[in-house]
Amino acid sequence: NIVGLIGSSVKVSNNQFPRIKELVDRCANLLDISSPNVYVHHDPHFNAYTSGIKEPFIVLHSSLVDAFSEAELTFIVAHEMGHIKSEHVRYMIIAQGILFKIPLFFRLPFITDLLKLALLKWSRMAEYTSDRAGYLACLDPVNASEALVKATLGSSKLFSELNMQEYLQQAKI
Numbered sequence: 146n147i148v149g150l151i152g153s154s155v156k157v158s159n160n161q162f163p164r165i166k167e168l169v170d171r172c173a174n175l176l177d178i179s180s181p182n183v184y185v186h187h188d189p190h191f192n193a194y195t196s197g198i199k200e201p202f203i204v205l206h207s208s209l210v211d212a213f214s215e216a217e218l219t220f221i222v223a224h225e226m227g228h229i230k231s232e233h234v235r236y237m238i239i240a241q242g243i244l245f246k247i248p249l250f251f252r253l254p255f256i257t258d259l260l261k262l263a264l265l266k267w268s269r270m271a272e273y274t275s276d277r278a279g280y281l282a283c284l285d286p287v288n289a290s291e292a293l294v295k296a297t298l299g300s301s302k303l304f305s306e307l308n309m310q311e312y313l314q315q316a317k318i
Contacts, residue, residue, distance in 0.1 A: 212301035217292035227278025
């Protein structure tokens with residue numbers, strides 16, 4: 146809800162958080178999109194998200210801005226812009242609308258479950274696409290992977306104790 150967001154967040158501009166604004170403009174230029182509005186929202190969880198269809202915007206949680214390096218933040222902002230460029234928000238809203246209406250027409254949970262699985266697969270592919278946009282902006286595999294792992298971990302304090310090689314071994318299970 147954009148109205149609630151405006152009242153509980155601070156909009157990034159040339160006069161407020163100019164460092165972030167410059168980063169946003171740089172990423173938008175690189176990805177060949179208009180610079181979206183970006184808001185910083187107080188939240189202790191490392192997260193960022195994109196919303197809005199006609200005028201998409203990005204929300205950065207304050208904890209993420211505080212804990213991430215400029216290169217990591219570049220990855221995150223460009224990742225969110227990847228969602229904008231690919232119109233993922235529009236498609237997600239349409240898909241969710243279909244999922245909520247399908248059970249009304251079909252009393253077969255099997256069909257609903259198959260649609261949910263397809264949506265989950267599409268959602269994962271959308272994240273990969275946006276990760277590519279993030280990587281394109283930061284052009285550093287170390288910073289890109291650290292941004293993703295740091296967001297997953299949710300703690301900059303614990304990140305200094307993380308063994309990246311051991312963490313990557315988890316995926317091979």
